Amino acid sequence: MAIAASSSLLLLHHLLLVLASWWRLADAAYIAYNTSGGVVPGKLNVHLVPHTHDDVGWLKTIDQYYVGSNNSIQGACIQNVLDSVVEALLADKSRKFIYVEMVFLDSCSVIILLRFSLVQSSLFEVNLWPLNGGWCMHDEAVVHYIDMIDQTTLGHRFLKQEFDQLPRIGWQIDPFGHSAVQAYLLGAELGFDALYFSRIDYQDREKRKDTKSLEVVWRGSKTLGSSVDIFTGIFPKNYEPPPGGFYFEVNDESPVIQDDPLLFDYNVQERVDDFVAAALSQANITRTDHIMFTMGTDFKYQYANSWFRQMDKFIHYVNKDGRVNVLYSTPSIYTNAKHAANESWPLKTDDFFPYADRAHAYWTGYFTSRPALKGYVRLLSSYYVAARQLEFIKGRSSSGPTTDSLADALAIVQHHDAITGTEKQHVANDYAKRLAIGYAEASKVVESSFACLTESISSSGHCLPVTKFEQCPLLNISYCPPSESDLYAGRSLVVLVYNSLGWMREDIVRIPVVSDSVLVLDHEGKEIESQLLPIKSPSTALRNFYVKAYLGKSPSITPKYWLAFPVTVQPLGFTTYFIKSAKQTGSHAVMSMISSSQGMENSTMEIELGNLKLQFDLDGNKLSHYFNQRSLVKASVEQTYSFYSGDDGSGADPQASGAYVFRPSGKFPIQSEKKVPLTILQGPLLHEVHQQINSWIYQVTRIYKTKEHLEVEFIVGPIPTNDGVGKEVVTQIATTMNTSKTFYTDSNGRDFIKRIRDYRSDWELQVNQPVAGNYYPINLGMYIKDDSTELSVLADRAIGGTSLVDGQVELMLHRRLLHDDSRGVAEALNEVVCVEFECEGLAIQGKLYIRVDPLGEGAHWRRSTGQQIYSPLLIAFSEEHEGNWSNFHITTFSMMDHSYSLPENVALITLQELEDGSVLLRLAHLYEVGEDKDLSKIAYVELKKMFPGRKINITEMNLSANQERAEMEKKKLKWGVESSSTDETIVKGGLVDPSKLVVELGPMEIRTFILNLDKSVTADKNK
């Protein structure tokens, strides 16, 4: 890069180089190695790219990797790597090294020194080049695009601020498959000129080798087309040195070059021949005169000199030999050389999922592995979005709590062995701990922000609030001490409901209460309708066990009811509600009507609320039909459960199912041993159908008065394994739609990609695993369609999904396995939860959202409900004692102009006050081209109304906000493709007129701005 030093170090550096060159002069009987050459036209150029791949946690925790502890698990110490690499680079300015995981640079002492010494200007370069530049090398299957953007921004801004560096190359060498969003959004839109990686399907790789198509131009977005093309290089084998003995870590066994004629075993010619052979072999499958040797692998360069000493010699002697040209290079130099060749490259569209490294090893298990961690990440991802909004609204504190540690934890957990679930258990625990710590700090920001905003002094400079708010992170399992306390005369519960979306929002919230005698008042003190739903024993059992497990103590109180009530909240604002004891009043919350299917005479049963009617088959004890009385869609929708038995790896073509790999050995429908009747709860706001599917699956199907989808909340687990069989639990949603093998899954929660069963567009698929090979990652949801309707399913976290039968959707909800799948983690994915040394398998509580629409109308629901699922209402609690809350508090609020909300097709994905007081704003158009007849159009956001009363200075940035967008566009390389239709119409927003301050967004466009807001021009936001 240019990790540069202050001017006072110039002389020192010069002298260091003198010393270094003396040392190297002295090496091997005074041979000075000539390593300074560059590319030589007309020759085969071998670009040596020295690199390490430092997992941000995997077998060891991130800190253990950094300091080098816990080496009995894995010998790895990143401090060694960075210390010794910097020394090796200082010793010879021809040497180069690339580094990827910024989180490690952030805590590295040598880097701190270099950073510290940079204050003035860049006077010398250490050839330590950042690639990717994110906090980690994130996964691409099970991460949400907002998290990808956030963790990349964290790294990019660190690099920009500390080293004035702009990475220009993507380096996703290890993730287990590659997403379209990665290519176009976290590639082209960052300003990257190329993307490199290693892992693609083994069949795909073979064909690409045969056709010299490992290097392509990838067009990841249908909507944005050629404007987001990126050069993409796939490595011929892996990200390690080429075959032939070129590993030079301390104690590695590759033959070193022995070039000292005074010692025995002089082997220069032999090793030069090995190198040339490796180069020619790779050149044989590569276009142009440039090939790349990735010189390193996981956690290598613990003593960098051991590698550089050998590479120095290879460069010297191979170039002396003359058959090929070798140089210290970087992917940047390599990319430039590829570009200069002026080649037309094969065009790649869609993505690289699923990934199989051999016939029976589809890495599709990790789409679901550790569903609790995946759920926790999703929860905190949206919490981080909201918390930053509130941090901005209140004003970022330079001393107090911030959202930074949550940012750090969330960034780390996007790593491709973190959220993927492919780490060891103790490492998964470490991630969860980091998230919890991050949440704890961010929750203080949220609570103090609420306090400031509710107290009327909120908008005047500093705020020292007195109001205390509390939140309930375990609300999902009905544990919420503030709401569980007794209400009595004079004491009522204050419920503040925050909406982090840019739209006005109506929803039903629910909180656990102990009494059936409560009522709910709105922010003006008027009683509103509310409904009580008894908390059933499976939920109580889950609550009691997990509260004990998480908090170390059993809750003293057990709430009996969920209290549900409707809320209306302005965009980026809150509304306050009050829960009071109803003992002294006549009215109170409506108790749900409870009935049982037992004894019902019909073989079907219906529930109906608002526009929705559901029919259940009482013989099969399952949902059977969906009917929307508004759209008149009527569909057969059967929902059932099955499990796959995980292969134990003992059979032919041995490969166990494990954290990475999904390899089923059989599929078994799940039916209750004995038929348990359905329990039906009905009330004015929502109905619930409770089903005990079997002894370890419980499900509630919900419909709401105001919604047209059904919500399925399941508790799956503990999955029994006492039969010695690991199990992977799926739910199927079957319709009679004729879907012609086709289904659609999202890419990182953003674009939908068409999938065809047993088919790949890039090669003729040899089907070896008809189930696992058809699984795809789901972050937002999936849908199927025929010529009249479409069935959409949305999820609350990343899961794996497929359609194995026409008309059917299958989603994997939970996995518990007993064998390791031999990809290094060396543990079975067998999650347990312990209370006082009694352990049981982890249970998962999650939600699916299902809806059937007329053809062409599903996108609207998927996109807008998808945003609501991603960003649930944020609820905080306080209490009042004298009924006078409103006298001293603001009860409703919106950051924006009260008449304004964002267009329906635009989401606010980032609103964050940066350390320097400027504001990072990201707006995302939510629709692809052609996705919705009304909404797949250009949208307009009026910043003046978003930030009323502020003077706004605006700069458009690239996606990661490390450079101005215009500069980025100017520098970006254009790539020729072999065949591309020229008739594409790309709609994008124009430059923002600084006087009008209206941001235009074309379909799928995300625009990133740095705003400087003059805070002194305040307005009364609460009028």
Next chain:
Amino acid sequence: MAIAASSSLLLLHHLLLVLASWWRLADAAYIAYNTSGGVVPGKLNVHLVPHTHDDVGWLKTIDQYYVGSNNSIQGACIQNVLDSVVEALLADKSRKFIYVEMVFLDSCSVIILLRFSLVQSSLFEVNLWPLNGGWCMHDEAVVHYIDMIDQTTLGHRFLKQEFDQLPRIGWQIDPFGHSAVQAYLLGAELGFDALYFSRIDYQDREKRKDTKSLEVVWRGSKTLGSSVDIFTGIFPKNYEPPPGGFYFEVNDESPVIQDDPLLFDYNVQERVDDFVAAALSQANITRTDHIMFTMGTDFKYQYANSWFRQMDKFIHYVNKDGRVNVLYSTPSIYTNAKHAANESWPLKTDDFFPYADRAHAYWTGYFTSRPALKGYVRLLSSYYVAARQLEFIKGRSSSGPTTDSLADALAIVQHHDAITGTEKQHVANDYAKRLAIGYAEASKVVESSFACLTESISSSGHCLPVTKFEQCPLLNISYCPPSESDLYAGRSLVVLVYNSLGWMREDIVRIPVVSDSVLVLDHEGKEIESQLLPIKSPSTALRNFYVKAYLGKSPSITPKYWLAFPVTVQPLGFTTYFIKSAKQTGSHAVMSMISSSQGMENSTMEIELGNLKLQFDLDGNKLSHYFNQRSLVKASVEQTYSFYSGDDGSGADPQASGAYVFRPSGKFPIQSEKKVPLTILQGPLLHEVHQQINSWIYQVTRIYKTKEHLEVEFIVGPIPTNDGVGKEVVTQIATTMNTSKTFYTDSNGRDFIKRIRDYRSDWELQVNQPVAGNYYPINLGMYIKDDSTELSVLADRAIGGTSLVDGQVELMLHRRLLHDDSRGVAEALNEVVCVEFECEGLAIQGKLYIRVDPLGEGAHWRRSTGQQIYSPLLIAFSEEHEGNWSNFHITTFSMMDHSYSLPENVALITLQELEDGSVLLRLAHLYEVGEDKDLSKIAYVELKKMFPGRKINITEMNLSANQERAEMEKKKLKWGVESSSTDETIVKGGLVDPSKLVVELGPMEIRTFILNLDKSVTADKNK
């Protein structure tokens, strides 16, 4: 030490330190570690001694270790160690490191740099301290004291010249037992103040721990007494870090100190507690307030920073804790601290042999392992002595061949896994190759020296000789092309016989010839008596097989006879003999009379020559009696063979017999399957009795007209192992003497040490291995005695020996084993020799020399014959065609005054011209105090007669000639001992009077001088 830099580097160094301190400042959240403290009085001081132990060949060859190749056998790269250590030392001047094996420093590039930069003066110190300072860390059991001195001198002079360094500490941490000669000669006499090591008998160690006697004063010489006392520290366990997790090589599993509060797993207090516990545990068995932690082990510090980073932290935090004081230290600082404590230490005499690391693991096998390599080393050791003499006499060539590569090879092979036979086979091959290369170059020095000396121009400046000499390194197996060629009229063989001893010498030489019609002329052309002995088929078979194996081709000629003739050669001189065809003359060599014991009627047979008469028992087919007609000693002397079956390690207390460990599982006498008759060869010069002991042991017993000992030449092998049993072959020499369990073996060929069967003087021995535990190393020989006679046996190489039965001597001659003994070498000691892919077990041909003397008279024979065995006559061949050799050549020569020879009790052990033209001279008194009634007295050497006609400037040096002896004596620390008789009388030579130039030598004294000889004052040496 003070590897110092030129003044031009001063600024650089200063800036480097600034940079380094910044780095360390930046480490772990800006903690600056305080590592600069020293010893703190009144506290327990823990001396951290960072070190590596770099075997000069073991599992890999020395060059493989240096460059780091062949890592599949063992991960080890000394270049990594030295490069990274120097960098780590530069980074903090408090850090220290010790280094032992100078051979690696010699080729190290960073050291070359430092050396190169030292030209001017020592301006800064790199704390890289040399210990021991020899070329390698030599073995102590099977090495000859002359080799020990030579290899140490090589290293010490390198250190002095290149770095102006004088090592003052012995560091023999790994050798498998420790010799008295090491302590007093290669310790005290070098000027060392202390000696440290690790390996002593496990029973000994336990007792010493109990009595706090691991640190002692060792008085290694009876003769030199307290004048050679040396402080000796034995480590409590091994030479590694203490128990408790203090290994910090890259990827080591010890817990690192995690002191960054921003990361998880902060563990400073826990690790400080571990350290203090380890320190207190060691303090508990150590006298004074000082303990040493040996921080390192074999081939460690490949990335030195990984160790120093942790040690920095331990020093910082443990000192902050305050319970103990920790410091970067060296054995030198530690020794000074021990000395300053003014303690009286336990006195240790004799030595530390044999070594057992547990009950059934006596490391006494290696006394004999690889007897061919041991023999080759001994052969070249004496050749090197002679070649240096001839190099000096001729004048050292600055361009031409020198003896330096032989010096290097011999120095390397003294390593404790080289000559010991405990290396892998490919490494043993590497040593042999180095020796062969060294010999090849040295032989050119010898041959050109002979040419110069024989041509009359020899003494005038430069010599460009025309005469060609050849030598026969395979003469021992009767392969000698020059002597095997046909002699015809006019062509005769010129035989030059060189005597490297300082005494006139008479001996019988023999050479193989093809014809029975030859005669021998002396240097004046007079015919002398000579004898022909037919070469028997076992010798011919050995010759043909091994010549093919060594040279790759079969000899075309097979000589039929040994031609033996008597020679007389002046000290440090030569005599020329001529072998002619006798076809045209009447007289010729006498053919030996051949007879067979077959058909002899008596049950005994006698042979007699000179003063000696031997009787053989024809029933047992063995020697039975010895009779000396001069001394009138008559003794029953039975010589027989047995073998031990090597334990295969499968039984109880598993431990196989192997390269290191001798563990017999049974003992089996060797008798011929069928009785093979003796063959007797008799002639005027010598008689031989040939015996086929069994199918794989052949023996010739020889007596000479002029000698009073019998010479036993044996061929043992290939040892059969097709019965699946490894075998260790011994010969027993049994007398009827009453020896009361007592026998005497030499220490490195110098002092004799009394051994008592099943007894140790330092502790009450628990006898677990009654055979292996009584074996001792033999370099010169051993003897037993009773109240009237003594039996002495001398050997031609290092072997193991014992006396398991009173009156009997047992010597182990050869070993062939089928199992590894689990000490790391991971190969069975199963030497084979291959010819065209046909391999057979290695056969050994060797000699023993046996004599019985009246009590008190054996020493004279042992010492003087011992010198002759060590330094056989050196024979070179040329040819003449016209009988006119004498016209153009000098035929007899002595370097010394022709009237002079050295006193009988003094040997010249070094005479060497150094690179600067000065001359290294070492003279050794050969007798211990009281050893011989006449010769254990002060001796006088007249240098003027040794170097006639030369102007001599003399400086007395310490043993390794790196400092003046007077300086050394001045600096040397004196140590108190607990109990020591004060009435010792030590006789030593006084200072040399520069005008008289007479060197006095007291018993066992070795004196070392640097002479400057004015060469221009020449005399006619040949008059």
